[in-house]
Amino acid sequence: MAGIKDVAKRAGVSVSTVSNVINGRHAKMGARTLRRVQEAIDDLSYTPNAVARQLKSGQIKTLGLVVPSVANPFWGNASQLIEKAALKRGYQVLICNAEREPELEATYFSSLYASSIRGTILGSSPVSFDHLREHARNGMHIGAFDRTTQGAEGVVTCSVSVDQSLGARLATRHLIGLGHRRIGFISGPIGTSSRTARLEGMRQELEKAGLTPDPDLVWLATNATGFGDSQAAELGRTGIRELLTLDDPPTAVFTVNDMYAIGACSGARELGFRVPEDLSVVGFDDIIMAKVMEPPLTTIRQPVEQMAELIVKKLIATLEGTETTDDAHVVLRPELIVRSSTAAPPAPNAQEKD
Amino acid sequence: MAGIKDVAKRAGVSVSTVSNVINGRHAKMGARTLRRVQEAIDDLSYTPNAVARQLKSGQIKTLGLVVPSVANPFWGNASQLIEKAALKRGYQVLICNAEREPELEATYFSSLYASSIRGTILGSSPVSFDHLREHARNGMHIGAFDRTTQGAEGVVTCSVSVDQSLGARLATRHLIGLGHRRIGFISGPIGTSSRTARLEGMRQELEKAGLTPDPDLVWLATNATGFGDSQAAELGRTGIRELLTLDDPPTAVFTVNDMYAIGACSGARELGFRVPEDLSVVGFDDIIMAKVMEPPLTTIRQPVEQMAELIVKKLIATLEGTETTDDAHVVLRPELIVRSSTAAPPAPNAQEKD
DNA sequence: CGTATTGTATGTAACGTATTACCAACTGAC
DNA sequence: GTCAGTTGGTAATACGTTACATACAATACG
Numbered sequence: 001m002a003g004i005k006d007v008a009k010r011a012g013v014s015v016s017t018v019s020n021v022i023n024g025r026h027a028k029m030g031a032r033t034l035r036r037v038q039e040a041i042d043d044l045s046y047t048p049n050a051v052a053r054q055l056k057s058g059q060i061k062t063l064g065l066v067v068p069s070v071a072n073p074f075w076g077n078a079s080q081l082i083e084k085a086a087l088k089r090g091y092q093v094l095i096c097n098a099e100r101e102p103e104l105e106a107t108y109f110s111s112l113y114a115s116s117i118r119g120t121i122l123g124s125s126p127v128s129f130d131h132l133r134e135h136a137r138n139g140m141h142i143g144a145f146d147r148t149t150q151g152a153e154g155v156v157t158c159s160v161s162v163d164q165s166l167g168a169r170l171a172t173r174h175l176i177g178l179g180h181r182r183i184g185f186i187s188g189p190i191g192t193s194s195r196t197a198r199l200e201g202m203r204q205e206l207e208k209a210g211l212t213p214d215p216d217l218v219w220l221a222t223n224a225t226g227f228g229d230s231q232a233a234e235l236g237r238t239g240i241r242e243l244l245t246l247d248d249p250p251t252a253v254f255t256v257n258d259m260y261a262i263g264a265c266s267g268a269r270e271l272g273f274r275v276p277e278d279l280s281v282v283g284f285d286d287i288i289m290a291k292v293m294e295p296p297l298t299t300i301r302q303p304v305e306q307m308a309e310l311i312v313k314k315l316i317a318t319l320e321g322t323e324t325t326d327d328a329h330v331v332l333r334p335e336l337i338v339r340s341s342t343a344a345p346p347a348p349n350a351q352e353k354d
Numbered sequence: 355m356a357g358i359k360d361v362a363k364r365a366g367v368s369v370s371t372v373s374n375v376i377n378g379r380h381a382k383m384g385a386r387t388l389r390r391v392q393e394a395i396d397d398l399s400y401t402p403n404a405v406a407r408q409l410k411s412g413q414i415k416t417l418g419l420v421v422p423s424v425a426n427p428f429w430g431n432a433s434q435l436i437e438k439a440a441l442k443r444g445y446q447v448l449i450c451n452a453e454r455e456p457e458l459e460a461t462y463f464s465s466l467y468a469s470s471i472r473g474t475i476l477g478s479s480p481v482s483f484d485h486l487r488e489h490a491r492n493g494m495h496i497g498a499f500d501r502t503t504q505g506a507e508g509v510v511t512c513s514v515s516v517d518q519s520l521g522a523r524l525a526t527r528h529l530i531g532l533g534h535r536r537i538g539f540i541s542g543p544i545g546t547s548s549r550t551a552r553l554e555g556m557r558q559e560l561e562k563a564g565l566t567p568d569p570d571l572v573w574l575a576t577n578a579t580g581f582g583d584s585q586a587a588e589l590g591r592t593g594i595r596e597l598l599t600l601d602d603p604p605t606a607v608f609t610v611n612d613m614y615a616i617g618a619c620s621g622a623r624e625l626g627f628r629v630p631e632d633l634s635v636v637g638f639d640d641i642i643m644a645k646v647m648e649p650p651l652t653t654i655r656q657p658v659e660q661m662a663e664l665i666v667k668k669l670i671a672t673l674e675g676t677e678t679t680d681d682a683h684v685v686l687r688p689e690l691i692v693r694s695s696t697a698a699p700p701a702p703n704a705q706e707k708d
Numbered sequence: 709c710g711t712a713t714t715g716t717a718t719g720t721a722a723c724g725t726a727t728t729a730c731c732a733a734c735t736g737a738c
Numbered sequence: 739g740t741c742a743g744t745t746g747g748t749a750a751t752a753c754g755t756t757a758c759a760t761a762c763a764a765t766a767c768g
Contacts, residue, residue, distance in 0.1 A: 004755065005754080016756085020756095052755045052756090053755055056756050057755085
């Protein structure tokens with residue numbers, strides 16, 4: 001309620017003087033004046049209006065963060081780490097849940113742009129970047145997090161991700177190494193680039209091992225129902241039930257993320273399958289839960305903390321013009337974490353001749 | 355980059371006219387003028403500057419949301435539902451992770467206040483509200499979510515929560531009903547009011563059943579290490595290991611939330627205890643994972659969606675002066691969800707005479 | 709004694725928008 | 739042909755802050 005004018009009046013000085021005090025420019029100021037101003041500030045419990053300040057300066061130390069859903073522990077965790085990294089550098093973070101919907105995402109971007117935010121971290125989005133191209137042209141700097149940036153030329157300023165395809169290949173290789181030949185894949189709507197990369201990586205590795213990917217073993221939720229990530233576990237459960245009731249069911253399944261894996265384990269158990277004795281499951285992300293669930297989940301770890309630190313550093317450097325010599329785009333290596341949800345297939349595989 | 359002036363110049367009209375178009379006051383405006391203005395807006399891809407708009411109007415349709423940690427699925431989920439409820443009413447939500455630290459919380463509040471935000475939902479905080487009292491006096495409206503509001507007179511405008519104590523009593527009663535006599539409690543730092551209420555509820559129910567609460571069975575993490583919620587599962591694991599290695603270990607444990615329960619199940623298995631055959635576990639919250647884990651978790655459900663809807667509705671009503679006749683404070687009933695992590699104790703209890 | 713030279717403190721013009729009051733031109737009726 | 743009423747548009751001001759240039763002392767110097 002109290003503005004800088006009120007403070008000035010109460011202290012008997014000009015508005016400029018108060019402004020000088022607030023911004024620490026009291027080097028050459030009368031000690032008496034300084035004290036009077038500070039007292040007035042305290043008395044009125046005055047807080048500078050950040051909005052006005054920002055209008056004047058044009059600057060705003062806030063980053064946007066667009067994620068699919070903080071209800072998914074992977075993104076909840078990532079959000080928190082990104083916020084922490086930003087805070088350390090004096091930036092705030094505005095978290096937006098886009099639910100993987102392009103329109104919602106576009107709306108959020110407009111809103112961020114209107115609020116003078118010129119840097120946002122994009123942690124999800126449909127394969128295409130077209131709906132963001134205009135914002136980018138108008139001065140919005142976009143950093144891609146955990147997703148490939150194909151087709152993003154001129155839109156994405158910097159990016160940090162994990163080699164999604166490699167992750168999928170590591171998972172698949174692990175299962176093949178255990179003796180699996182029929183390996184399923186479970187995912188929600190495949191509309192994001194990191195998801196397609198994961199599926200593609202798996203296919204590659206299967207072919208490399210001389211196996212023919214069976215389209216029947218790829219279970220993809222349609223996004224007809226508008227499912228968000230909140231239902232990921234539920235979808236994993238549904239998916240595995242359909243795969244396991246096929247005539248020739250898989251002996252192992254690779255899921256697009258750990259939430260689906262958790263759901264898959266649950267669904268398999270409901271049908272009387274034991275994990276890993278009757279079905280091996282590999283997830284992706286290595287969320288906290290993965291270590292602690294039963295059985296502990298074999299999964300692909302993404303170095304989230306490092307990724308968060310990097311993307312924030314890069315994006316802020318871009319914003320502040322402190323271009324470093326670092327690469328604008330880094331791709332980190334994911335890591336296979338072997339726990340107890342994978343094992344050799346139940347019996348010599350009768351169906352597979354090869 | 356392009357301001358309202360540029361649009362006006364390009365359309366050959368005055369600034370005010372453009373302003374009228376933007377704000378939908380084109381009822382009595384020449385069709386030609388209107389079209390020219392809209393074309394100019396499109397050409398320059400002009401977006402009204404939200405900052406300037408807000409400075410002028412003093413209004414801002416944004417709510418603050420302070421939570422312990424979005425990395426905890428309960429809060430991630432709650433955040434998402436709150437955001438959804440607010441968005442439906444035309445409000446944005448600014449999510450802040452306070453990590454249960456009073457200073458961080460106070461910093462966030464100052465920052466929200468400086469940004470002209472006058473309504474925030476508080477989803478966590480130390481027992482005392484003193485550090486928020488001044489903000490409240492200066493016009494910040496605070497809605498408490500999922501926490502009791504003792505000592506919050508004059509600080510909290512409205513609140514929605516669950517009867518924490520009742521939840522704890524339901525859990526305890528369930529365990530007692532199954533025949534358990536030595537029931538443990540596991541929690542992180544007990545510094546929040548909802549946590550103390552949960553512990554207290556359990557004690558009450560024990561005494562009501564004629565059992566004497568054994569302080570040795572109450573395991574509370576010290577907050578020496580500054581553990582946040584991210585480590586909740588880890589703490590649950592540590593806690594149960596200590597309780598199960600006592601001379602006279604508990605046959606059941608009630609944890610302060612589901613994340614601790616998950617950790618506890620994991621820790622128990624490491625020591626060779628089966629859940630629920632050797633140890634019963636009850637959680638709190640009913641996060642999505644609870645249904646899907648192994649074994650499915652018996653827990654106390656909070657009606658999060660309803661709570662989110664209510665708190666947003668109430669807080670916005672306060673802000674907009676649309677005082678309704680509703681109660682400012684509502685306390686909902688939690689519900690016991692019995693799944694498979696609880697069962698009768700392993701054997702006739704030899705130690706307990708009673 | 710007049711002119712620099714400091715040391716303080718003030719005035720003023722933005723920043724981009726919304727609102728209020730106001731003005732000009734046109735319409736139609738008496 | 740004048741007056742009221744209607745329609746379409748403008749100018750000025752305020753929102754709370756900051757940055758820059760300037761004013762006014764008082765002291766120092768030649």
